[in-house]
Amino acid sequence: MEAPAASPRLTQLSHGAGCACKLPPGLVHDVIAGLPRPQSPDLLVGLETADDAAVYRVSDELAVVTTVDFFTPIVDDPYDFGRVAATNALSDVYAMGGTPLTALNLVAYSVEDLGREPLVEILRGGSDAAAAAGVAIVGGHSIDDAEPKYGLAVTGTVHPDRVMRNSTARAGDALFLTKPVGSGVVSTALKRGLASPATAAAALEVMTTLNRDAAARALDAGPSAMTDVTGFGLLGHLHELCELLAGAVPAIDGVLDLLRSHEPPVAGGTRRNRDWLSPWVEWADGVSDERRWLLYDAMTSGGLLVAAGEDSGAPGVRIGRLVEGRAGAIAVSA
Known part of the structure; x- marks a missing residue:
């Protein structure tokens, strides 16, 4: 009987690793430059300043923070990959001064190539990181893809008067x-x-x-x-x-x-x-x-x-x- 094949190193399955697989920032800026901008007095943070998340006011006391982040493997261990990806996605809400509440899994994975167990471990890692943050993963979306990818779409809240931005720093700070x-x-x-x-x-x-x-x-x-x-x-x-x-x-x-x-x-x-x-x-x-x-x-x-x-x-x-x-x-x- 042949021994089962060893699990592949996840970092060998991707052309980039983690956030290093992003498109060049100049290209992203040029691509979205011609797209229409949403117009609403309640859209407190949108596309204009390339901030960490969008913020939409729903009342004088409450605004919704929404963001998404996913990427290719940055470590070889599936469980750790899930933890890193989830921690990274949640960070955008914290950076806006908000509190993350719920999240959706985003998964690209080939069960035929990699088997079922690594996927279970990726999702378990993401679930554990979210649970540590008090965030409920309530669903998600998956596609078949030979290059694994994982991350979260995250929703949180913040008071409209306490939103943090990346574009408001003061000289002298x-x-x-x-x-x-x-x-x-x-x-x-x-x-x-x-x-x-x-x-x-x-x-x-x-x-x-x-x-x-x-x-x-x-x-x-x-x-x-x-x-x-x-x-x-x-x-x-x-x-x-x-x-x-x-x-x-x-x-x-x-x-x-x-x-x-x-x-x-x-x-x-x-x-x-x-x-x-x-x-x-x-x-x-x-x-x-x-x-x-x-x-x-x-x-x-x-x-x-x-x-x-x-x-x-x-x-x-x-x-x-x-x-x-x-x-x-x-x-x-x-």
């Missing part, structure tokens, strides 16, 4: 980051067999930590703006006018060593981020190549980026500040 960066580097290293078990475990811990508690602390600090850091990299989500201290940005353990290697594990999404943002970034002398790649890294389930007063008590590490000057410019010092 400090910038705080609540998680270390580099998950895109680690996922690419995993695909190439380069990531150590310790580095992979550190990245998984980052990617499966809900942004719920950090968001609550950030809201207590009275921030002017907030977003989460994902596929467009830290610099992409900082595409406002700011000064950034590269050396202050925390990295996942082992990531800088990976980036110092002869062939650093840089994802295609990270390279696209660099191509998109290069005209806007001014690098000071002394910022190393590995630090530059780190700031462009196409992340999955990253932390919150919070703009708030210097002494506000905002959570995370202070990594820079908002300044007056050329709109969209990012000055990076060592």
